[in-house]
Amino acid sequence: MNSLAPEIVVVGGSAGSVSIIIQLLEQLPETFPFALVLVIHRQKSVPSEMDKVFGFSSKMRVIEPNDKDFVVPNRVYLAPQNYHLLLEQDRTFSLDYSEAIHYSRPALDPAFESAADVYGPRAVGILLSGANQDGSQGLAYLVQRGGRALIQDPQSCEFPAMPLAALQVVSQAEVVKPADLNNRLFSL
Numbered sequence: 001m002n003s004l005a006p007e008i009v010v011v012g013g014s015a016g017s018v019s020i021i022i023q024l025l026e027q028l029p030e031t032f033p034f035a036l037v038l039v040i041h042r043q044k045s046v047p048s049e050m051d052k053v054f055g056f057s058s059k060m061r062v063i064e065p066n067d068k069d070f071v072v073p074n075r076v077y078l079a080p081q082n083y084h085l086l087l088e089q090d091r092t093f094s095l096d097y098s099e100a101i102h103y104s105r106p107a108l109d110p111a112f113e114s115a116a117d118v119y120g121p122r123a124v125g126i127l128l129s130g131a132n133q134d135g136s137q138g139l140a141y142l143v144q145r146g147g148r149a150l151i152q153d154p155q156s157c158e159f160p161a162m163p164l165a166a167l168q169v170v171s172q173a174e175v176v177k178p179a180d181l182n183n184r185l186f187s188l
Contacts, residue, residue, distance in 0.1 A: 002148055006034045006188055007122040008071065008087070010115045012108030012138075014041035014130030016158025018053075020178045021128070025058035025076065027182040034124075037077045037085065038062075039111045041104045041130065044082040051078050065093040079106035086114040102134035108162075112138030121146030124188060126181070127173075128152045130162030140169045148188060149173035150181070 013021060021038060028036070042048050054062040054076070064080045071077075071091045079085035084096040084106050094114075101107035108127070112135060115123040125142045127135045129152055139149045151173045154160035166173060176184050 002121050002146060004121050006119075006124045006148070007073065008035045008037060008115055008119050009124045009126065009185065010037045010039060010111050011126045011128065012039045012111065012130075012135045012162075013128035014104070014108075014132065014134065014159070014162060016129030016131075017152075018050075020152065020181070021054065022057040023178060024181055024185075025054055025060075025062075028058055028060065028076070029186075030059045031074055032186075033073055035071045035073050035075055035077065037071075037079070037087075037111065037115070039079040039085055039106050039108050041106070041108075041134070042081050044105065048081045050081075054078060065095075067095040068092045079111065082106075084110045086110055087118045088114075089118055091118065102132045104132075104134055108135035109138035112142045116142040116145035116147050119147070123147035124150065124185070126150045126152075126185070127163055127166050129157035129159050131159040132161055133165040135162050136166040136169050139166050139173065143170055143172050150176045150184060152181075153177045 086094040
């Protein structure tokens with residue numbers, strides 16, 4: 001069992017996840033010991049102000065990182081629209097414009113995988129509601145590298161496809177109801 005305190009928490013979601021993320025942000029304390037990275041599927045052709053929407057729910061400002069910005073604890077980051085958000089060994093962000101994965105850019109799999117490569121057992125991945133299979137392979141990889149996985153209880157999901165797909169490949173994941181997510185996250 002991994003007892004190392006997390007340095008980074010990557011939250012991935014798609015359809016049906018925004019309300020859960022808002023709830024997470026509303027309950028977030030003013031200080032926390034890790035970087036919180038939000039990777040949400042968004043339409044690339046529609047202007048998005050999701051950073052402002054999430055910012056209203058958080059005591060912290062929600063930042064869309066630029067390429068090569070350093071990852072800093074006690075910050076909330078949102079993957080920019082139409083870029084995959086990756087983490088580099090020097091603990092900076094990398095914005096990637098390669099092909100969409102599961103029809104999405106940003107996609108969850110590369111974010112989870114790069115967090116696993118950089119942070120290993122100090123990475124936590126959280127997978128929320130969504131209508132495809134993105135995130136399942138990346139979450140499995142994160143667990144193989146010693147990280148921990150929390151998956152939204154599919155019965156509580158508006159769109160359970162992503163959590164169900166992940167549960168098929170990540171047997172070590174912990175299933176969490178949205179109301180319990182913050183308490184569980186801060187007890188890791």
